[in-house]
Amino acid sequence: MILVVDVGNTNITCGVYEEKELKATFRINTKTKRTSDEYGAIFSQLLSMKGLQLSDIEGSIIASVVPDVMHSLTNSMVKYFGCKPMIVG
Numbered sequence: 001m002i003l004v005v006d007v008g009n010t011n012i013t014c015g016v017y018e019e020k021e022l023k024a025t026f027r028i029n030t031k032t033k034r035t036s037d038e039y040g041a042i043f044s045q046l047l048s049m050k051g052l053q054l055s056d057i058e059g060s061i062i063a064s065v066v067p068d069v070m071h072s073l074t075n076s077m078v079k080y081f082g083c084k085p086m087i088v089g
Helices: 036-049 066-081
Strands: 003-009 011-018 021-029 059-062 086-088
Touching: 003 066, 011 036, 021 036, 036 066, 059 066
Parallel strands: 003 059, 059 086
Antiparallel strands: 003 011, 011 021
């Protein structure tokens, strides 16, 4: 499964895809002061609520208009999903 993340000024919108099927969606507030561990905990909880686990995610894609969150968010993907995300400009 692939985690897709769209970082906007107000919200971070996420979707989980298996092949072409959207399996889950969730949204969190955009906060520039979050750490990679906070993102990991948030993603773990939200995925669990949808019946998924961190280990189900095989890759990730991030699109962002908020550069200040990219370091922590990218590091959380590497640390908790074991994959470097594709960054969409």
